[in-house]
Amino acid sequence: MRAQPVKQRAFGVLATLTLALTFGTAVAQEADAYRLYVANEYSADITVVDTATNEVIDTITISGRPGEVRPRGMAVSPDGAIIYVSISDFNPQIETPEDKIVAIDVRTNEVVGEFRAGGNPERVAVSPDGTQVWAALEAIAQGAGYDVATGEQLANFRVGVEAEGVAISPDGKWVYITAEATHTVTVVDRESLQVVKHFLVGNRPRVVEFSNDGTRAYVSAEIGGTISVVDTSTHSVIETINLGLDSRPVEIAVDPTSSRLYVAGGGTSAVYVIDTTNNEIVATIREQMGRRPWGIAITPDGTTVYTANGLSDSISVIDTECLCVVGSIQAGRGAHSAEIGVIPGDD
Amino acid sequence: MTTERGLKALLIAATLFFAGTASAQYSQRPFFDDTLAVSQAYGFELALLRLEVLDLVGDDLDDDYLEVIEGFDADLRRFMGSVARADADLAEELEEAVEEVEEAAEDGEVSGEAVAEARELLQQAYDLVVPADVRSDPAFAAALIVELSLGEGGVGEGYEEATEGELGAYTMGYVSLARVVDIWDAVVAPAADEQHRADVEEMWEFLGTLYPEATIENAIVGNPEEAEAPVQRVIGLLEAIVDAELFPGRDLFALSAQLPDQLAGYCEAYDAGDDDLAVEGVIAVGYLYFSADLASFLSFMAPEVHEEASEQIVALTGLEPELEGVEEEEEEDEDEDEEEFVPVEDPAAACRELLEALQEAHEALGG
Numbered sequence: 001m002r003a004q005p006v007k008q009r010a011f012g013v014l015a016t017l018t019l020a021l022t023f024g025t026a027v028a029q030e031a032d033a034y035r036l037y038v039a040n041e042y043s044a045d046i047t048v049v050d051t052a053t054n055e056v057i058d059t060i061t062i063s064g065r066p067g068e069v070r071p072r073g074m075a076v077s078p079d080g081a082i083i084y085v086s087i088s089d090f091n092p093q094i095e096t097p098e099d100k101i102v103a104i105d106v107r108t109n110e111v112v113g114e115f116r117a118g119g120n121p122e123r124v125a126v127s128p129d130g131t132q133v134w135a136a137l138e139a140i141a142q143g144a145g146y147d148v149a150t151g152e153q154l155a156n157f158r159v160g161v162e163a164e165g166v167a168i169s170p171d172g173k174w175v176y177i178t179a180e181a182t183h184t185v186t187v188v189d190r191e192s193l194q195v196v197k198h199f200l201v202g203n204r205p206r207v208v209e210f211s212n213d214g215t216r217a218y219v220s221a222e223i224g225g226t227i228s229v230v231d232t233s234t235h236s237v238i239e240t241i242n243l244g245l246d247s248r249p250v251e252i253a254v255d256p257t258s259s260r261l262y263v264a265g266g267g268t269s270a271v272y273v274i275d276t277t278n279n280e281i282v283a284t285i286r287e288q289m290g291r292r293p294w295g296i297a298i299t300p301d302g303t304t305v306y307t308a309n310g311l312s313d314s315i316s317v318i319d320t321e322c323l324c325v326v327g328s329i330q331a332g333r334g335a336h337s338a339e340i341g342v343i344p345g346d347d
Numbered sequence: 348m349t350t351e352r353g354l355k356a357l358l359i360a361a362t363l364f365f366a367g368t369a370s371a372q373y374s375q376r377p378f379f380d381d382t383l384a385v386s387q388a389y390g391f392e393l394a395l396l397r398l399e400v401l402d403l404v405g406d407d408l409d410d411d412y413l414e415v416i417e418g419f420d421a422d423l424r425r426f427m428g429s430v431a432r433a434d435a436d437l438a439e440e441l442e443e444a445v446e447e448v449e450e451a452a453e454d455g456e457v458s459g460e461a462v463a464e465a466r467e468l469l470q471q472a473y474d475l476v477v478p479a480d481v482r483s484d485p486a487f488a489a490a491l492i493v494e495l496s497l498g499e500g501g502v503g504e505g506y507e508e509a510t511e512g513e514l515g516a517y518t519m520g521y522v523s524l525a526r527v528v529d530i531w532d533a534v535v536a537p538a539a540d541e542q543h544r545a546d547v548e549e550m551w552e553f554l555g556t557l558y559p560e561a562t563i564e565n566a567i568v569g570n571p572e573e574a575e576a577p578v579q580r581v582i583g584l585l586e587a588i589v590d591a592e593l594f595p596g597r598d599l600f601a602l603s604a605q606l607p608d609q610l611a612g613y614c615e616a617y618d619a620g621d622d623d624l625a626v627e628g629v630i631a632v633g634y635l636y637f638s639a640d641l642a643s644f645l646s647f648m649a650p651e652v653h654e655e656a657s658e659q660i661v662a663l664t665g666l667e668p669e670l671e672g673v674e675e676e677e678e679e680d681e682d683e684d685e686e687e688f689v690p691v692e693d694p695a696a697a698c699r700e701l702l703e704a705l706q707e708a709h710e711a712l713g714g
Contacts, residue, residue: 067568181640198648200599245372246587292580
């Protein structure tokens with residue numbers, strides 16, 4: 001794959017895909033057929049896994065300059081056709097052409113769009129209708145939204161220092177953006193494009209995810225060793241789940257089929273399983289786990305969890321019935337984050 | 348998107364948050380309970396490491412290393428008041444010895460003899476101000492490892508600055524790494540179980556690959572934060588090994604309560620005219636304010652409080668804080684005209700203003 005300059009034609013392709021999605025024509029999938037994407041920070045590529053076989057079926061090269069350019073956060077379009085990847089160099093002080101979000105058509109591995117995102121974009125989220133992409137811009141303490149069809153930036157906002165995680169509520173109304181150094185979450189009203197609130201969470205917040213019904217958000221705090229439970233009607237922390245100070249939680253996976261939450265514990269090389277009905281830890285998966293899991297994703301049918309393990313360059317496969325590791329898959333160097341999408345149709 | 352609006356929301360959110368989450372997993376808190384001693388020890392260690400750099404570089408000293416030499420002044424301010432109080436003659440000798448080394452280094456003629464003398468006097472002063480039995484406490488030693496790993500002149504910063512072409516900072520990181528491994532071996536490792544020891548030593552080994560030799564000739568190409576990630580992992584392991592809280596900003600509310608309490612005593616020292624001793628305390632408090640994310644938090648949520656606090660800390664101590672993503676242009680300007688630190692005219696008044704700002708900071712967090 002070769003990065004290309006932004007072209008109107010490319011956004012025309014994206015616009016077509018988005019329209020197809022909006023009218024519900026592009027999501028005809030087998031129930032158990034998904035693709036797992038793992039972004040590898042140091043080998044500058046993305047490992048693609050078929051979740052039916054747990055085999056690596058592709059590796060998408062993000063840059064021919066590993067060690068200088070890195071992919072980190074990703075998001076998959078609802079139809080599974082496009083992955084949006086945050087790309088940056090390793091120098092947050094200088095804005096370079098490498099700082100961008102790319103839209104990759106996973107059927108061809110071609111870049112079909114680019115979004116200029118100065119300031120080291122770290123993580124990215126796609127709106128439920130697939131029409132917008134939002135990013136946390138780490139180096140310049142901003143959150144920004146982009147129109148998928150035109151590539152234009154819709155708005156950008158000052159958020160806390162070292163912006164990190166971003167998520168959009170299932171109803172599409174709210175964008176939450178975390179900031180590591182200020183320990184805050186900034187809430188953006190996506191319709192009015194206004195910041196409505198900043199609030200404190202645990203120390204070094206990383207990732208935020210919404211519950212399936214959108215009434216709660218969960219924010220991992222790496223140094224705090226906690227998950228903050230947020231009431232999204234008031235944008236307030238209503239409970240804090242303590243995983244232990246050594247847990248170093250990063251990514252969170254919300255089970256689409258149950259009340260479970262899975263949290264990657266980078267410090268303990270464990271996955272914490274939380275029952276969100278009472279916010280209690282019901283299991284801690286350690287045995288045969290890869291080392292320093294940061295990324296985590298769950299299949300839409302809720303049967304399998306995958307972790308991206310940065311120190312062992314591997315992906316652990318977890319069966320959600322036995323809550324045990326049932327396999328390991330080789331990833332690239334510095335496995336960072338994990339996302340799952342449906343297999344796209346042929347379009 | 349207004350700051351005022353955000354702050355009001357924060358006041359409520361912070362109160363609810365901290366009311367529900369105050370908890371502690373580790374029993375010791377060296378950054379809270381030994382704030383001054385950790386800061387003093389950090390100053391001694393940095394000064395000793397600068398001498399180590401001079402030893403390593405020898406006659407090859409050039410402009411790349413001037414910044415390393417310039418750091419002596421800030422190091423000494425962390426402890427010279429206490430040295431003078433304990434042994435005025437030693438303090439005088441030490442100041443003269445360090446000055447001689449600085450001048451020789453600036454002239455590009457480092458004398459091994461002068462370096463050795465300064466080192467011996469520094470070590471004597473170190474033993475006097477932070478006795479060996481304090482330094483041999485594993486929690487205290489772990490706090491020192493944190494400072495020498497994540498702080499200014501440390502392992503993480505040395506590598507980061509090496510990617511920006513700061514060759515002197517790289518060598519400083521190199522000697523810092525050797526020193527933290529020494530402290531680990533001597534004090535902390537004996538307290539570790541087999542798995543923890545293996546995990547920490549794996550990280551030292553990895554860091555060793557980032558610092559394969561004492562000096563480099565060109566900027567490193569790669570991730571500036573490459574050294575910080577393993578260092579962060581080490582600190583997490585150290586917390587469990589020594590049963591101590593080693594991230595002082597983990598609980599910002601507790602930190603914001605602690606800092607004004609500590610500062611009040613140092614303001615009284617200024618009132619009593621004991622400026623040299625007072626400034627050591629303000630440096631310890633001010634450094635924590637910046638390094639433990641309280642400054643970052645306030646710069647976003649209550650910028651006027653942060654502005655006042657940072658202004659007074661800089662005026663009283665000469666600390667040169669760097670907040671990522673904040674006031675970068677101003678910092679660049681400051682870098683351009685580096686001047687020798689001149690203490691503020693009325694430090695007692697400045698200290699009271701700082702105290703007021705830190706109390707407001709605590710209130711902003713719901714206190």
